[in-house]
Amino acid sequence: xxxxxxxxxxxxxxxxxxxxxxxxxxxxxxxxxxxxxxxxxxxxxxxxxxxxxxxxxxxxxxxxxxxxxxxxxxxxxxxxxxxxxxxxxxxxxxxxxxxxxxxxxxxxxxxxxxxxxxxxxxxxxxxxxxxxxxxxxxxxxxxxxxxxxxxxxxxxxxxxxxxxxxxxxxxxxxxxxxxxxxxxxxxxxxxxxxxxxxxxxxxxxxxxxxxxxxxxxxxxxxxxxxxxxxxxxxxxxxxxxxxxxxxxxxxxx
Amino acid sequence: xxxxxxxxxxxxxxxxxxxxxxxxxxxxxxxxxxxxxxxxxxxxxxxxxxxxxxxxxxxxxxxxxxxxxxxxxxxxxxxxxxxxxxxxxxxxxxxxxxxxxxxxxxxxxxxxxxxxxxxxxxxxxxxxxxxxxxxxxxxxxxxxxxxxxxxxxxxxxxxxxxxxxxxxxxxxxxxxxxxxxxxxxxxxxxxxxxxxxxxxxxxxxxxxxxxxxxxxxxxxxxxxxxxxxxxxxxxxxxxxxxxxxxxxxxxxxxxxxxxxxxxxxxxxxxxxxxxxxxxxxxxxxxxxxxxxxxxxxxxxxxxxxxxxxxxxxxxxxxxxxxxxxxxxxxxxxxxxxxxxxxxxxxxxxxxxxxxxxxxxxxxxxxxxxxxxxxxxxxxxxxxxxxxxxxxxxxxxxxxxxxxxxxxxxxxxxxxxxxxxxxxxxxxxxxxxxxxxxxxxxxxxxxxxxxxxxxxxxxxxxxxxxxxxxxxxxxxxxxxxxxxxxxxxxxxxxxxxxxxxxxxxxxxxxxxxxxxxxxxxxxxxxxxxxxxxxxxxxxx
Numbered sequence: 001x002x003x004x005x006x007x008x009x010x011x012x013x014x015x016x017x018x019x020x021x022x023x024x025x026x027x028x029x030x031x032x033x034x035x036x037x038x039x040x041x042x043x044x045x046x047x048x049x050x051x052x053x054x055x056x057x058x059x060x061x062x063x064x065x066x067x068x069x070x071x072x073x074x075x076x077x078x079x080x081x082x083x084x085x086x087x088x089x090x091x092x093x094x095x096x097x098x099x100x101x102x103x104x105x106x107x108x109x110x111x112x113x114x115x116x117x118x119x120x121x122x123x124x125x126x127x128x129x130x131x132x133x134x135x136x137x138x139x140x141x142x143x144x145x146x147x148x149x150x151x152x153x154x155x156x157x158x159x160x161x162x163x164x165x166x167x168x169x170x171x172x173x174x175x176x177x178x179x180x181x182x183x184x185x186x187x188x189x190x191x192x193x194x195x196x197x198x199x200x201x202x203x204x205x206x207x208x209x210x211x212x213x214x215x216x217x218x219x220x221x222x223x224x225x226x227x228x229x230x231x232x233x234x235x236x237x238x239x240x241x242x243x244x245x246x247x248x249x250x251x252x253x
Numbered sequence: 254x255x256x257x258x259x260x261x262x263x264x265x266x267x268x269x270x271x272x273x274x275x276x277x278x279x280x281x282x283x284x285x286x287x288x289x290x291x292x293x294x295x296x297x298x299x300x301x302x303x304x305x306x307x308x309x310x311x312x313x314x315x316x317x318x319x320x321x322x323x324x325x326x327x328x329x330x331x332x333x334x335x336x337x338x339x340x341x342x343x344x345x346x347x348x349x350x351x352x353x354x355x356x357x358x359x360x361x362x363x364x365x366x367x368x369x370x371x372x373x374x375x376x377x378x379x380x381x382x383x384x385x386x387x388x389x390x391x392x393x394x395x396x397x398x399x400x401x402x403x404x405x406x407x408x409x410x411x412x413x414x415x416x417x418x419x420x421x422x423x424x425x426x427x428x429x430x431x432x433x434x435x436x437x438x439x440x441x442x443x444x445x446x447x448x449x450x451x452x453x454x455x456x457x458x459x460x461x462x463x464x465x466x467x468x469x470x471x472x473x474x475x476x477x478x479x480x481x482x483x484x485x486x487x488x489x490x491x492x493x494x495x496x497x498x499x500x501x502x503x504x505x506x507x508x509x510x511x512x513x514x515x516x517x518x519x520x521x522x523x524x525x526x527x528x529x530x531x532x533x534x535x536x537x538x539x540x541x542x543x544x545x546x547x548x549x550x551x552x553x554x555x556x557x558x559x560x561x562x563x564x565x566x567x568x569x570x571x572x573x574x575x576x577x578x579x580x581x582x583x584x585x586x587x588x589x590x591x592x593x594x595x596x597x598x599x600x601x602x603x604x605x606x607x608x609x610x611x612x613x614x615x616x617x618x619x620x621x622x623x624x625x626x627x628x629x630x631x632x633x634x635x636x637x638x639x640x641x642x643x644x645x646x647x648x649x650x651x652x653x654x655x656x657x658x659x660x661x662x663x664x665x666x667x668x669x670x671x672x673x674x675x676x677x678x679x680x681x682x683x684x685x686x687x688x689x690x691x692x693x694x695x696x697x698x699x700x701x702x703x704x705x706x707x708x709x710x711x712x713x714x715x716x717x718x719x720x721x722x723x724x725x726x727x728x729x730x731x732x733x734x735x736x737x738x739x740x741x742x743x744x745x746x747x748x749x750x751x752x753x754x755x756x757x758x759x760x761x762x763x764x765x766x767x768x769x770x771x772x773x774x775x776x777x778x779x780x781x782x783x784x785x786x787x788x789x790x791x792x
Binding site: 083084085087089091142153155 | 413415647
């Protein structure tokens with residue numbers, strides 16, 4: 001949908017061209033009434049109903065799928081219609097735990113000080129910051145992907161994929177896009193054991209596993225990061241027939 | 254004709270990009286000369302031009318500033334995934350500008366991969382400013398910290414960051430001592446305080462430090478003691494049990510900051526701790542209390558950002574004491590509530606306009622307004638350059654006469670001849686647009702919502718406002734006719750946003766066809782060919 005066109009150096013003057021094709025008859029405001037019917041408020045539903053009238057764009061509807069802000073942002077305004085983006089207060093001034101809360105309760109303060117004494121603890125002051133760190137509630141869940149021999153890693157949103165095939169396809173596009181079709185067929189079938197590269201992942205225990213063995217949902221809940229490994233290195237993988245309740249740390253050196 | 258060396262020397266004094274653009278239009282020689290010595294490039298709309306074109310035209314650039322999404326993206330009006338990705342730019346810059354030093358982005362999507370490329374590609378990289386950006390995590394910040402050995406500025410203004418860990422700060426090596434600006438106010442999670450303290454302690458040039466909310470008040474004095482040279486300081490949470498040792502060490506810490514000019518932060522204020530700040534107040538030029546629901550207006554400043562809890566009485570005090578005030582911002586403490594308990598009305602703004610003779614810029618949220626108040630304001634302060642008024646309920650009339658606010662806003666544009674930015678609200682008919690088209694000759698940016706009666710309104714604006722470059726409209730009965738009749742005007746503008754108006758798909762197609770220099774974009778999630786929102790970014 002994005003168009004990037006170069007700016008033309010010649011300016012285009014509407015007046016220079018034949019306007020007939022546009023079927024417009026706009027003159028200056030003095031002569032307006034000759035060419036166009038002046039529309040008044042009677043011709044439209046009341047402004048507040050723009051949102052709900054069937055022949056106009058429903059602002060609330062069309063942007064609901066696009067809201068990426070937190071749920072607390074869609075608070076109803078006083079007139080009862082949920083008018084998106086009004087009043088125009090930007091994100092920084094709409095934060096859930098905003099200035100309406102003046103003070104923290106004393107007991108929370110004490111426990112906070114105590115918690116802060118132990119190092120390297122990530123503690124949120126209110127529940128707000130804890131919520132933001134909870135990965136399971138997020139709309140997107142991206143994990144890092146590194147490929148052997150490539151300096152810069154990428155990130156892929158796992159929640160945007162529903163199967164291993166889809167994921168493999170995305171990764172192939174990310175890392176192998178420049179190959180010719182014959183080469184691609186040979187070496188980039190990441191789920192195929194005989195190709196040059198193999199797709200692996202690091203799970204929550206730090207083990208290096210081959211992608212594809214467990215059901216997709218189970219994979220989603222245990223994957224930490226992905227690695228496209230050269231097939232020659234694949235002896236470092238954990239044994240495939242590992243039982244879930246027998247998680248021995250097979251060391252990846 | 255001057256020799257090249259002389260011209261180049263003269264051009265080196267030109268820093269404004271508008272001046273440089275004008276200079277390059279004079280003749281071919283000047284164009285060539287100018288393009289070789291332009292050090293900073295500003296691209297107001299990232300879709301207006303291809304990055305390769307920029308690199309080819311300006312080979313010696315050291316700093317780039319880019320803007321992506323339209324302003325109304327701040328208010329959730331732009332769908333997710335619309336664009337504004339900086340990736341294609343960063344990839345080209347890595348190839349074409351290996352000596353790039355500064356990147357400033359506003360409303361763009363920045364991924365961790367982008368940050369990694371920036372961190373690894375530019376050995377002289379010094380300044381990273383991300384304003385209202387999103388798409389990256391603390392991992393990306395860790396890359397920047399690890400690799401940018403000469404970083405001076407890391408400024409995250411109201412960004413949405415995926416916060417995976419607070420330890421990214423520890424990635425700044427111990428040998429890293431060049432930091433001058435650190436703004437992490439937008440981060441919601443705790444950053445490692447010990448890493449922060451060590452970083453501050455080894456940054457003798459640190460001038461701006463804006464903490465995030467999770468840094469407790471008790472730790473502020475520790476940081477301030479290590480950075481008495483600060484000019485701009487943003488506290489974290491300003492709330493704690495009242496303890497005399499905390500109070501006195503904080504007071505001492507603040508009074509040792511002799512260069513402090515700007516204060517912000519102040520989340521969750523415990524009022525008893527505010528007087529600590531009074532010792533530095535007389536030297537402040539900017540005070541942002543917009544997160545503090547307790548307001549103390551007896552503070553002198555040039556820029557004041559507060560909540561409406563300051564009330565009319567508070568603003569009255571401001572008008573009597575803040576004689577140097579240039580900019581006033583009043584945010585609503587409860588924007589989504591119909592009847593507010595705060596006693597903030599048009600009167601507050603009128604007082605400030607009377608008492609503060611240097612007032613130039615206003616952003617004011619309130620719940621009632623009258624034409625007479627607007628007329629008074631315009632006569633008190635003809636030197637206003639930016640006037641943004643938001644009456645919280647859409648389409649409310651003058652509360653005294655029940656008439657539209659046309660005459661009031663008309664008075665603003667007629668008396669304030671230097672006005673460059675205007676946002677309006679309340680009940681407005683086509684008449685206000687006639688006033689605007691007639692008088693607002695210096696207006697650069699106009700924001701309109703729930704206003705007007707017909708295409709005539711839009712026509713007045715597009716045909717009359719000679720300097721208009723940015724126009725954003727939502728929920729107004731403006732349609733095809735005015736847009737198509739003023740199509741050539743659009744080419745002179747940077748951008749036009751129209752949503753929930755009456756523009757048809759057919760008109761958009763026609764516009765795109767007839768005006769090849771325009772990018773016309775239609776966003777509609779229903780794929781209906783009737784009336785649709787439209788965004789037309791233009792150079």
